[in-house]
Amino acid sequence: MTIIEKIFSTASGNEVNPGDYIWADLNLVAMRDFGGPNVIQEYENSYGTQPVFDPTRVAITFDLHIPARNEKVAVNQKTLRDFAKRQGVRLFDIDTGVGQHILIENGLVKPGEIIVGTDSHMNLLGAMGAAGFGMGTTDIAGAMYKGKLWFRVPETIKIEISGRLKEYVGAKDLILYIVKQLTTSGALNKAIEFSGETISAMNMAERITMASMVTEMSGDVGFILPDERVVDFIRSRSGEKIEPVYPDADSAYDKVYEYAVDDLDPQIACPHSPDNVKDVRDVAGTRVDQVFIGSCTNGRYEDLEIAAHFLKNRKIKNGLRLIVVPATMEVAKATLRSGLHEIFLASGAVVTNPGCALCTTGHPGILAPDEVMVSTSNRNFVGKLGKGAKVYLASPATAAATALTGEITDPRSV
């Protein structure tokens, strides 16, 4: 059986096959400052003041509009704080960061678990071997009430990567390359398992980058098999015994893709689709107004460290804006201790508080029509960051190199 088949077999109490419809027990139900208030409204419309299925298995994270930027957002956040108090569920307030990362850092994500939440990129929890599903508000309201939800057991696609990435070519370049191959609908209704030597060598930050962009291929969920380092991390954070779920050697896969990546060059997704991917050098020289380094895809310490490597003792291009946002407060504190924060400020960057930041509209830093941004986030649909603006998706290395020159730049050329 594949990972998802094993997880669903355990959670439903029956051996499952791809295509089956099942009810599965959930390990954690999460919601955030956007979407969360609608969940609560639906919950209370249907179930009134009845208690949630298990207060220790419900978590609320604030990561989108933090601190509240207008009265409506403030009211929404208050609604969530009040609900958390009433129901005794955990709330991570404005001093924390991107929800999924907060769940990981707090030991709330374990391999083999099923976790649902209101964000479209819940599946980045696959970096820890957990099944994360993004869902609508009705699903989350029902999940919170009953602790279980219905699922179709997906077929699994296996993506096997071999080879060593070149210097300054990283997980983001690799996943952009894979999105290009599979396209934005290539994993529709499917689970993905990433494996192979290239993946095994990846640290947690790189694994998160890979898993987060399963959404861009329309995948249900995506997994990277936890290694010793990941298991140790989860054990230290959760204080619990960890038993990862691994696929059987004779698992049946819907499709197997194999890629050798020794020759991969830096990749970039051009406007307005994450699968419109080219080699960075093919669009090098394109003028850029703003660079964003952060988001759930590339906001870990390791991501910022690569960016700082380029920015150290240098200034960003005059007239270009660079916005750097650590994924979480834990990451932000680490950048403060190690001196990265200082490097960013000295280079001319603006560093804002941890959160989702410029992944979507609603955060300070939106673009004017026709402006161009290079972003380390995961989506570049039309209008996502301002009407008429153009967004390119790239790695922290490419983003930082671009910030130095003011035009799209291969990191190996600066």
Add this chain to the structure above:
Amino acid sequence: MKGRVWKFGDDIDTDQIYPGKYLPLTDKKEMARHAMEGTDRGEEFIKGVKDGDIIVAGKNFGCGSSREHAPVAIRGIGISVVIAESFARIFHRNCVNTGLPILILQETQHLNDGDILEIDVTSGKIMNQTQNKVLKATTLSQLEFQIMRAGGLLAYLRHQNKATKEGL
């Protein structure tokens, strides 16, 4: 159910189905007035659609953000069923959870705009009265029908809890 076909292409995202600027609306009738407004034939659709009409679309219908306004508005404006080659996962779930019937059909090229169809959503039989042809679509699963029949996910779970408490 019987109605007229309104045809749409591939990758119709939820922002075309229900533009983001109407997200603050909460009244279902008002929401319904903007169904499909962001598509290239939005205006024509909203003016011409009649109760019972049918949306036929290509691949990945309902992709993009997870807003549930999308199926709620489509149902509200009178659409009886959406037929597509494939649906985005969250949109598919939202349809089941909020009670909008959907069918999956690979050969949507056999359905033309304006055709009159008679559809049995439980068996998946599509009788194209205009072309006098019968097609067979993939239906929802038993489990999904149960949820829809109960009045959506939240009602289904409420009944289930009651049943357990009463020892049924």
